[in-house]
Amino acid sequence: MQKKRITLKDIARETGVHVSTVSRALDPVERRTITEEVVKRIQAAADALGYRPNRIAAGLRTNRTMTVGVMIPDITNVIFPPILRGIESVLEPLGYASIIVNTDSDRDREIRLLDVLRDRGVDGIIHAAVLRSDPSISQAAQDGLPVVTLNRKVEFSEIPYVINDEDAGICQMLRHLQKLGHNRIAHIAGPQDLSTGQLRLAAFRRAADDLSIAVEEALIVTATRFDEVEGGRCLTTLLSAGKPFTAVLCANDRLALGAIEALRERGIDCPRDISVTGFNDMPFLDLIRPKLTTVRIQQHGAGRAAANILLQLMNDNADGVSLETVLPVELVVRESTAPAR
Amino acid sequence: MQKKRITLKDIARETGVHVSTVSRALDPVERRTITEEVVKRIQAAADALGYRPNRIAAGLRTNRTMTVGVMIPDITNVIFPPILRGIESVLEPLGYASIIVNTDSDRDREIRLLDVLRDRGVDGIIHAAVLRSDPSISQAAQDGLPVVTLNRKVEFSEIPYVINDEDAGICQMLRHLQKLGHNRIAHIAGPQDLSTGQLRLAAFRRAADDLSIAVEEALIVTATRFDEVEGGRCLTTLLSAGKPFTAVLCANDRLALGAIEALRERGIDCPRDISVTGFNDMPFLDLIRPKLTTVRIQQHGAGRAAANILLQLMNDNADGVSLETVLPVELVVRESTAPAR
DNA sequence: CTGAAAGCGCTAACAC
DNA sequence: GTGTTAGCGCTTTCAG
Numbered sequence: 001m002q003k004k005r006i007t008l009k010d011i012a013r014e015t016g017v018h019v020s021t022v023s024r025a026l027d028p029v030e031r032r033t034i035t036e037e038v039v040k041r042i043q044a045a046a047d048a049l050g051y052r053p054n055r056i057a058a059g060l061r062t063n064r065t066m067t068v069g070v071m072i073p074d075i076t077n078v079i080f081p082p083i084l085r086g087i088e089s090v091l092e093p094l095g096y097a098s099i100i101v102n103t104d105s106d107r108d109r110e111i112r113l114l115d116v117l118r119d120r121g122v123d124g125i126i127h128a129a130v131l132r133s134d135p136s137i138s139q140a141a142q143d144g145l146p147v148v149t150l151n152r153k154v155e156f157s158e159i160p161y162v163i164n165d166e167d168a169g170i171c172q173m174l175r176h177l178q179k180l181g182h183n184r185i186a187h188i189a190g191p192q193d194l195s196t197g198q199l200r201l202a203a204f205r206r207a208a209d210d211l212s213i214a215v216e217e218a219l220i221v222t223a224t225r226f227d228e229v230e231g232g233r234c235l236t237t238l239l240s241a242g243k244p245f246t247a248v249l250c251a252n253d254r255l256a257l258g259a260i261e262a263l264r265e266r267g268i269d270c271p272r273d274i275s276v277t278g279f280n281d282m283p284f285l286d287l288i289r290p291k292l293t294t295v296r297i298q299q300h301g302a303g304r305a306a307a308n309i310l311l312q313l314m315n316d317n318a319d320g321v322s323l324e325t326v327l328p329v330e331l332v333v334r335e336s337t338a339p340a341r
Numbered sequence: 342m343q344k345k346r347i348t349l350k351d352i353a354r355e356t357g358v359h360v361s362t363v364s365r366a367l368d369p370v371e372r373r374t375i376t377e378e379v380v381k382r383i384q385a386a387a388d389a390l391g392y393r394p395n396r397i398a399a400g401l402r403t404n405r406t407m408t409v410g411v412m413i414p415d416i417t418n419v420i421f422p423p424i425l426r427g428i429e430s431v432l433e434p435l436g437y438a439s440i441i442v443n444t445d446s447d448r449d450r451e452i453r454l455l456d457v458l459r460d461r462g463v464d465g466i467i468h469a470a471v472l473r474s475d476p477s478i479s480q481a482a483q484d485g486l487p488v489v490t491l492n493r494k495v496e497f498s499e500i501p502y503v504i505n506d507e508d509a510g511i512c513q514m515l516r517h518l519q520k521l522g523h524n525r526i527a528h529i530a531g532p533q534d535l536s537t538g539q540l541r542l543a544a545f546r547r548a549a550d551d552l553s554i555a556v557e558e559a560l561i562v563t564a565t566r567f568d569e570v571e572g573g574r575c576l577t578t579l580l581s582a583g584k585p586f587t588a589v590l591c592a593n594d595r596l597a598l599g600a601i602e603a604l605r606e607r608g609i610d611c612p613r614d615i616s617v618t619g620f621n622d623m624p625f626l627d628l629i630r631p632k633l634t635t636v637r638i639q640q641h642g643a644g645r646a647a648a649n650i651l652l653q654l655m656n657d658n659a660d661g662v663s664l665e666t667v668l669p670v671e672l673v674v675r676e677s678t679a680p681a682r
Numbered sequence: 683c684t685g686a687a688a689g690c691g692c693t694a695a696c697a698c
Numbered sequence: 699g700t701g702t703t704a705g706c707g708c709t710t711t712c713a714g
């Protein structure tokens with residue numbers, strides 16, 4: 001079986017000093033308290049024997065596992081991998097590993113997986129939650145576990161969160177459409193039990209109001225999932241409602257793609273007849289025709305931001321962290337929007 | 342800080358028995374050796390106190406962390422998330438968590454990350470390697486660490502691997518093109534330091550030979566990366582070589598998409614003028630026009646297969662495992678192939 | 683059937 | 699400066 005691992009004891013025996021001395025000599029900060037010559041000898045022996053510290057054992061003692069938990073709805077959703085790389089880019093160099101779990105936006109699964117993470121003694125959690133309410137995570141935070149949420153604010157809690165500026169994104173998009181002469185603008189909203197769906201719908205109403213664009217309730221239809229099929233279905237509903245519109249602002253890219261497809265099937269051209277817009281700017285969008293006009297959100301950056309906040313929390317600098325981090329978004333005008341007919 | 346966790350000791354005190362008794366009562370297999378009534382009392386106390394076992398401590402003792410390492414090139418590559426979900430689908434229900442690391446196909450990073458995983462005491466590793474040679478992983482396997490590779494066979498080793506039937510895929514595709522009347526078929530090969538790139542090129546030569554299709558060296562061009570830009574560049578090279586061809590078989594979907602784009606820019610229509618095929622059947626392909634004819638590989642299934650093999654290895658059933666697992670692939674004919682002109 | 687005790691590998695008081 | 703000792707929470711002999 002597994003070749004016996006070298007432990008502190010082995011290298012203590014080898015160098016004729018005590019394990020604790022070895023431990024100190026190998027600890028970059030404690031090292032200073034040890035005679036330089038001894039440190040050198042120990043270091044040499046450690047290298048020679050191929051010593052690798054056992055983090056498990058250290059963790060048991062220090063109560064720090066150097067592991068963080070990352071909860072996301074579904075890794076298969078293309079917007080999450082970049083976020084994960086962003087997180088990794090700050091945490092990994094510091095020696096942290098992350099355990100990623102997929103909640104499938106399922107409440108029970110989420111609760112169970114949170115327990116899994118706690119059982120494993122993670123030092124903190126980044127929760128790319130989308131569910132609008134999850135008492136378990138607040139409880140965990142209250143118990144003293146460092147938690148940061150991504151994309152969503154947990155109400156009535158002191159949990160720091162990083163979000164994208166959905167409001168600004170929707171507003172910029174509406175302004176863009178308005179400039180193109182659109183004033184009858186439909187909205188395909190996302191699922192209202194997901195934070196992004198709800199936030200973007202609220203932002204739509206607010207922005208329309210600000211820009212003096214009339215919001216017709218019949219021109220707002222809500223998807224049950226963030227996917228192409230639902231985008232198509234919603235567009236069909238919109239069409240059959242009979243109220244005219246010249247543009248449809250969708251709560252995310254996939255809904256928009258589905259909507260465009262549904263238009264095409266009916267011989268309606270996007271953007272000539274109807275403009276369609278997305279949100280997120282997911283990968284591969286520029287391969288799909290017409291190239292979608294959308295709002296680019298920071299993905300890698302959001303991961304980095306969340307990781308940095310978590311680091312502060314884990315290092316007890318909890319006072320210095322700002323509760324809210326809002327990342328700027330960017331309007332990306334491509335081919336799916338054109339002047340209103 | 343963190344609310345004090347309930348330990349075995351707490352529930353021992355509560356029930357008036359010894360910790361070891363509690364430990365046994367809570368272990369599904371050892372439980373049988375304990376009086377039913379006592380088990381019930383302990384269970385009740387555990388539930389009441391909200392006991393959650395500390396896996397770290399258990400791991401230190403048992404030398405099993407119930408954690409596996411998963412090495413992939415880059416989570417951002419859409420073919421990996423489904424693989425990860427496949428792995429998770431078999432491992433997670435059994436109580437395993439996985440630590441995923443991105444190697445970026447970088448040799449040094451790979452070595453370093455392997456050490457990271459070993460330091461964390463993973464019980465086994467699934468290595469979705471693409472680099473053609475990596476001595477470190479063989480060393481790890483030799484040291485007794487259970488290892489399975491995905492997509493690639495490590496030569497001269499006893500490491501079990503699961504691969505897709507690249508040969509069959511390429512062959513079916515060539516036959517499909519042949520049936521459409523193509524006999525001057527180009528190949529845009531993938532990077533030759535990545536296993537898939539190399540395997541598929543070899544398969545191309547072999548299949549062409551089997552089907553009596555002449556292989557013209559000028560019609561084989563090798564990409565340096567698996568992306569659209571390289572696909573476009575390779576197609577340009579092909580075009581400027583002056584040798585006529587009516588179809589181009591690409592080593593993966595992204596190369597194919599880039600190739601189609603490059604054709605379009607020159608006013609050459611796919612599939613009317615030239616047929617183009619991909620490999621992998623990555624997500625979102627059906628949103629891109631023309632819909633790509635490709636070879637569907639099992640992604641989720643590959644993850645599951647690898648996880649199952651790893652399980653056997655970790656449970657010392659090493660004798661029962663087959664060294665090689667070849668998963669079937671499937672030809673998916675869509676719109677990017679048409680009869681040769 | 684249950685208790686006692688040792689120990690996994692490491693760190694952190696406390697001595698010397 | 700370095701050694702001693704205790705103990706993190708759990709499992710696992712070995713007694714009883």
